[in-house]
Amino acid sequence: MVSKNQRLPREVRERQMIDAAVRVFSRSGYHTASVEDVAEAAGISKPMVYIYLGSKERLFTACIHREADRVVEAVRAAVHPGEPPELGLWSALRVFFRFVADNRDSWAVLYQQARAQSAAFSKEVAAARCRVIDEITAMVVAGTRLPGGERIVSERDAEILARIAIGAADSLIDWLLEHPEESADSLVERVVNLALVGVERYNTGDIPPP
Amino acid sequence: MVSKNQRLPREVRERQMIDAAVRVFSRSGYHTASVEDVAEAAGISKPMVYIYLGSKERLFTACIHREADRVVEAVRAAVHPGEPPELGLWSALRVFFRFVADNRDSWAVLYQQARAQSAAFSKEVAAARCRVIDEITAMVVAGTRLPGGERIVSERDAEILARIAIGAADSLIDWLLEHPEESADSLVERVVNLALVGVERYNTGDIPPP
Amino acid sequence: MVSKNQRLPREVRERQMIDAAVRVFSRSGYHTASVEDVAEAAGISKPMVYIYLGSKERLFTACIHREADRVVEAVRAAVHPGEPPELGLWSALRVFFRFVADNRDSWAVLYQQARAQSAAFSKEVAAARCRVIDEITAMVVAGTRLPGGERIVSERDAEILARIAIGAADSLIDWLLEHPEESADSLVERVVNLALVGVERYNTGDIPPP
Amino acid sequence: MVSKNQRLPREVRERQMIDAAVRVFSRSGYHTASVEDVAEAAGISKPMVYIYLGSKERLFTACIHREADRVVEAVRAAVHPGEPPELGLWSALRVFFRFVADNRDSWAVLYQQARAQSAAFSKEVAAARCRVIDEITAMVVAGTRLPGGERIVSERDAEILARIAIGAADSLIDWLLEHPEESADSLVERVVNLALVGVERYNTGDIPPP
DNA sequence: AATGAATGAGCGTTCATTCAT
DNA sequence: TATGAATGAACGCTCATTCAT
Numbered sequence: 001m002v003s004k005n006q007r008l009p010r011e012v013r014e015r016q017m018i019d020a021a022v023r024v025f026s027r028s029g030y031h032t033a034s035v036e037d038v039a040e041a042a043g044i045s046k047p048m049v050y051i052y053l054g055s056k057e058r059l060f061t062a063c064i065h066r067e068a069d070r071v072v073e074a075v076r077a078a079v080h081p082g083e084p085p086e087l088g089l090w091s092a093l094r095v096f097f098r099f100v101a102d103n104r105d106s107w108a109v110l111y112q113q114a115r116a117q118s119a120a121f122s123k124e125v126a127a128a129r130c131r132v133i134d135e136i137t138a139m140v141v142a143g144t145r146l147p148g149g150e151r152i153v154s155e156r157d158a159e160i161l162a163r164i165a166i167g168a169a170d171s172l173i174d175w176l177l178e179h180p181e182e183s184a185d186s187l188v189e190r191v192v193n194l195a196l197v198g199v200e201r202y203n204t205g206d207i208p209p210p
Numbered sequence: 211m212v213s214k215n216q217r218l219p220r221e222v223r224e225r226q227m228i229d230a231a232v233r234v235f236s237r238s239g240y241h242t243a244s245v246e247d248v249a250e251a252a253g254i255s256k257p258m259v260y261i262y263l264g265s266k267e268r269l270f271t272a273c274i275h276r277e278a279d280r281v282v283e284a285v286r287a288a289v290h291p292g293e294p295p296e297l298g299l300w301s302a303l304r305v306f307f308r309f310v311a312d313n314r315d316s317w318a319v320l321y322q323q324a325r326a327q328s329a330a331f332s333k334e335v336a337a338a339r340c341r342v343i344d345e346i347t348a349m350v351v352a353g354t355r356l357p358g359g360e361r362i363v364s365e366r367d368a369e370i371l372a373r374i375a376i377g378a379a380d381s382l383i384d385w386l387l388e389h390p391e392e393s394a395d396s397l398v399e400r401v402v403n404l405a406l407v408g409v410e411r412y413n414t415g416d417i418p419p420p
Numbered sequence: 421m422v423s424k425n426q427r428l429p430r431e432v433r434e435r436q437m438i439d440a441a442v443r444v445f446s447r448s449g450y451h452t453a454s455v456e457d458v459a460e461a462a463g464i465s466k467p468m469v470y471i472y473l474g475s476k477e478r479l480f481t482a483c484i485h486r487e488a489d490r491v492v493e494a495v496r497a498a499v500h501p502g503e504p505p506e507l508g509l510w511s512a513l514r515v516f517f518r519f520v521a522d523n524r525d526s527w528a529v530l531y532q533q534a535r536a537q538s539a540a541f542s543k544e545v546a547a548a549r550c551r552v553i554d555e556i557t558a559m560v561v562a563g564t565r566l567p568g569g570e571r572i573v574s575e576r577d578a579e580i581l582a583r584i585a586i587g588a589a590d591s592l593i594d595w596l597l598e599h600p601e602e603s604a605d606s607l608v609e610r611v612v613n614l615a616l617v618g619v620e621r622y623n624t625g626d627i628p629p630p
Numbered sequence: 631m632v633s634k635n636q637r638l639p640r641e642v643r644e645r646q647m648i649d650a651a652v653r654v655f656s657r658s659g660y661h662t663a664s665v666e667d668v669a670e671a672a673g674i675s676k677p678m679v680y681i682y683l684g685s686k687e688r689l690f691t692a693c694i695h696r697e698a699d700r701v702v703e704a705v706r707a708a709v710h711p712g713e714p715p716e717l718g719l720w721s722a723l724r725v726f727f728r729f730v731a732d733n734r735d736s737w738a739v740l741y742q743q744a745r746a747q748s749a750a751f752s753k754e755v756a757a758a759r760c761r762v763i764d765e766i767t768a769m770v771v772a773g774t775r776l777p778g779g780e781r782i783v784s785e786r787d788a789e790i791l792a793r794i795a796i797g798a799a800d801s802l803i804d805w806l807l808e809h810p811e812e813s814a815d816s817l818v819e820r821v822v823n824l825a826l827v828g829v830e831r832y833n834t835g836d837i838p839p840p
Numbered sequence: 841a842a843t844g845a846a847t848g849a850g851c852g853t854t855c856a857t858t859c860a861t
Numbered sequence: 862t863a864t865g866a867a868t869g870a871a872c873g874c875t876c877a878t879t880c881a882t
Contacts, residue, residue, distance in 0.1 A: 007841060029328055031241030034876060045843050047879080056877065115384075116326030118238050157404055163385050164378040164401070171377025174325075175370065191374070194367055217860060217866050244851060255868045260853065427862060449748055451661030454855060465864050467858080476856065535804075536746030538658050577824055583805050584798040584821070591797025594745075595790065611794070614787055618825065621782070637845050637881060664872060675847045680874060 014052050014062075017042045022063050026105035030060060030113050061124050064114055067106040068128040072135045074099045079139055089143020093165060094188050096136065100169045101176055101184030111170055137162040224262050226252045232273050236315035240270060240323050271334050274324055277316040278338040282345045284309045289349055299353020303375060304398050306346065310379045311386055311394030321380055347372040434472050434482075437462045442483050446525035450480060450533050481544050484534055487526040488548040492555045494519045499559055509563020513585060514608050516556065520589045521596055521604035531590055557582040644682050646672045652693050656735035660690055660743050691754050694744055697736040698758040702765045704729045709769060719773020723795060724818050726766065730799045731806055731814030741800055767792040 008016075020042035024033045035056050039046045053059040078095035079088050100107045110132070114125050141158045145151055153161065168191075176182060218226075230252035234243045245266050249256045263269040288305035289298050310317045320342065324335050351368040355361055363371065378401075386392060428436075440462035444453045455476050459466045473479040498515035499508050520527045530552065534545050561578045565571055573581065588611075596602060638646075650672035654663045665686050669676045683689040708725035709718050730737045740762065744755050771788045775781055783791065798821075806812060 010841095013841095027328070029241070029326055031239070032328055035878085036876080046877090047843060048841085050878065051842080112322070112326050116239050116322050118242055152407060153404065157400060160382065160385065160397075160400055161404060163381040164374075167377035167379070167381025168374040169377070171373040171380065172370065175373050187370075190367060190370055194363065194371060197362060215859075215867065220866080223866085245853085246851080256852090257854080257868060258866080261867080266852065447748070449661070449746055451659070452748060455857085456855080466856090467864060468862090470857065471863080532742070532746050536659050536742050538662055572827060573824065577820060580802065580805065580817070580820055581824060583801040584794075587797035587799070587801025588794040589797070591793040591800065592790065595793050607790070610787060610790055614783065614791060615828065617782060635846065635880075640845085643845085665874085666872080676873090677847060677875075678845085681846085686873065 010052065013044070013048070017044070017049060017052060017059070018062055018066055021059055022067060022105050022109050025060065025063060025113055026108040030117055035059070057122060060109075060113075061122055061128075063109050064125050064128045067103075067110040068132050070103070070106060071096070071099060071110065071132050075135050075139055079142060084147065089140065090192070092139045092143065094185070096139075096165065097169050097172075097188050098184045100173055101187070104173060104177075107170070107173065111166075133159075133162060133166065136165060140165070220262065223252075223254065223258065227254070227259060227262060227269070228272055228276055231269050232277060232315050232319050235270065235273060235323055236318035240327055245269070267332060270319075270323075271332055271338075273319050274335045274338045277313075277320040278342050280313070280316060281306075281309060281320065281342050285345055285349055289352065294357065295353050295355050299350065300402070302349045302353065304395070306349075306375065307379050307382075307398050308394045310383055311397070314383060314387075317380070317383065321376075343369075343372060343376065346376060350375070430472065433464070433468070437464070437469060437472060437479070438482055438486055441479055442487065442525050442529050445480065445483060445533055446528040450537055455479070477542060480529075480533075481542055481548075483529050484545050484548045487523075487530040488552050490523070490526060491516070491519060491530065491552050495555050495559055499562060504567065509560065510612070512559045512563065514605070516559075516585065517589050517592075517608050518604045520593055521607070524593060524597075527590070527593065531586075553579075553582060553586065556586060560585070640682065643672075643674065643678065647674070647679060647682060647689070648692055648696055651689050652697060652735050652739050655690065655693060655743055656738035660747055665689070687752060690739075690743075691752055691758075693739050694755050694758045697733075697740040698762050700733070700736060701726070701729060701740065701762050705765055705769055709772065714777065715773050715775050719770065720822070722769045722773065724815070726769075726795065727799050727802075727818050728814045730803055731817070734803060734807075737800070737803065741796075763792060763796065766796060770795070 017038065021038045024038045024041050027033075028037065035049055036046055038059065039049050042049075049059060053062055075092055075096055078092040083091075110129065114129055117125070119126070137159050140153075140161045141151075141155070144153045144158060144161070172187060172191075176184065176187060227248065231248045234248045234251050237243075238247065245259055246256050248269065249259050252259075259269060263272055285302055285306055288302040293301075320339065324331075324339055327335070329336065347369050350371045351361075351363075351365070354363045354368060354371070382397060382401075386394065386397060437458065441458045444458050444461050447453075448457065455469055456466055458479065459469050462469075469479060473482055495512055495516055498512040503511075530549065534549055537545070539546070557579050560573075560581045561571075561575070564573045564578060564581070592607060592611075596604065596607060647668065651668045654668045654671050657663075658667065665679055666676050668689065669679050672679075679689060683692055705722055705726055708722040710721075713721075740759065744751075744759055747755070749756065767789050770791045771781075771783075771785070774783045774788060774791070802817060802821075806814065806817060
């Protein structure tokens, strides 16, 4: 660990703190984790957290903001403008799943911890979470447009699909943890295949439309 | 409000407490809610909670157990033995979605709160949550069997489908809260239609297999 | 254990309670023991204690009174009026030691517990303890009178001797507990012999008067 | 009173706390005294006690350790290596009595409070108390050796003598409290004289060997 | 810039005590 | 007579937060 009492530029210190906070909040939960725990994990003293971030709540908010930025960025980077939209939808979903699988701490803070706290906890937290949802929705909208540009799913349905994707990703993370022999990619493969199986069965008349 | 200091049999009081606890834990989160809050919501004094349930943790565990029982029971009741399995799958899923939508507090405690607390919080809580997942998995397994009895999805894939259903239901609950004009049933309708749209597009070649 | 809900005369119930209380207070200490513990040990319900004794403090006081009576009685019974006083002193001391050794719970409540509570705990407790001290003092006074009736130790010195006897008995009880192979009688034998050794050494000049 | 919120080095504060705790525990008893009481007596706030000492039990243990050190040190300092053992015994006893008389709070905590708590309270407390007993026993052993070096009392009897000394000192402290006109020294004088009286009477045949 | 020292406020828990039956 | 049901009050302990250096 780095030696104590180092003078570091504010920006660096702040990143250290948020890194530590994401890790700690993810593993212990927002309330169980103490500010002391975070400071210790960041290798600094408690008052530093207050000097830089102001309060535990603001520290948590900062975590949410940064992690929301990271997901949004990852998803955006996966949608290539020139690409045929359908492929874009699938590859973007793959990127999103992979992000969730590869950044469990980030996701746990952003999604599970943020939701478990009282809804009125912070308007800002809700807003940041919304940005992620909106981004995924936008991705779905883009990916479900026909080549000609017409929509085949309404805005509202796109939202629903986005939520399903998010919920599925969140829920499957637990499953991944319990099955270490699977990877994020193999999981996506399975999900896609399952969709195709469904399609097949409809085609063959195995499944009657409900 | 009923007059205080009523002498009620233990069984009744205990149910009142758990009812109140589910409500309070769901809205404030496990750590934010104090035992006093729960007692007040149940119309009794704090020591009663300890006399009957022993500790905050045991109170929470009791909530999880009871709510897990309720979901499992609801899903089981929806699977009718004589029915063709495919219909069974759809109707059972519908029942599950409706349960989640109609019992937001129960679900929030059972799923969101239970997950947000550190995994080591209580073995029992994890076990109770598992029972729900297993039940849904069993339902999916039953519903994805061909009429002849052969399986078309592996055990593992059935688990994945169950998780997707759970995650989707959980995630869509937020969406329902933000769209009060929709009902659980109309939501399920949308989800089913979206699935069919996907099928259509595959059939027409709009969507290439990924 | 006796069957519950028996109607017993007050006197009997009260004795049961005090018996139980002495046992419980002695083993757990006054504050650590709860009224519930005492009630349970007596095979009755908590409110009974309050109906009969009124409060925890009064229950404790009752214990002290009864046990003080018992010591006083035991010591008195050991002092036979006709007996030459010197023999009386020794035999009474022996009786006192034996009582302490044979009634550890009583003594622990009467002496150790009563002293450890704040001095202002109860005037009555102090008074009851005083009765024991006074009784032992009287015994010492009687035992240190010359055959002719003249005193060889002052009232004040008799008090001191009594205190020494009490303190020694109390302190040696621990020693007895740690040496189960010794009995109260063998211990008294040792103490007496030690006194004689001291005398011998004075006589032979081994020990210079301090 | 000193102004609040003084920043003092840990070592100093810790001593203040233990000083206050000894005083408070001695006067109110371990259970009756609250940590708040101790904090107040030390002129600090409650959390400080926990930051430095960790728990009420550890605070009490710290008191026992420190006071045991003090008695042991006092007794050791009184035994001068060159001195003839017999004189050593008497002077060391005198020092011990004086210590007990001059440090009533210390003694009450070390002996009375420590004993009144359930034996299972803390192994450490029992161990610390043992150190005192052992020290006094060693002193008695040293003081009852003949000039030539031979023993005249067995190890076991030395232990008994030590217990008697301790018990007598403890018991006589109450007597001293009730007779403020006496001092520790005058009390020791009385005790020694009483021993001599006994010797005289044996010599003159007034007291028959029991 | 950085931290050891310090505290106000609150929570989980217990217990002596009372009420209603 | 006897008890299950119920509570007010207090205590041990923690933690977010601030002050003084």
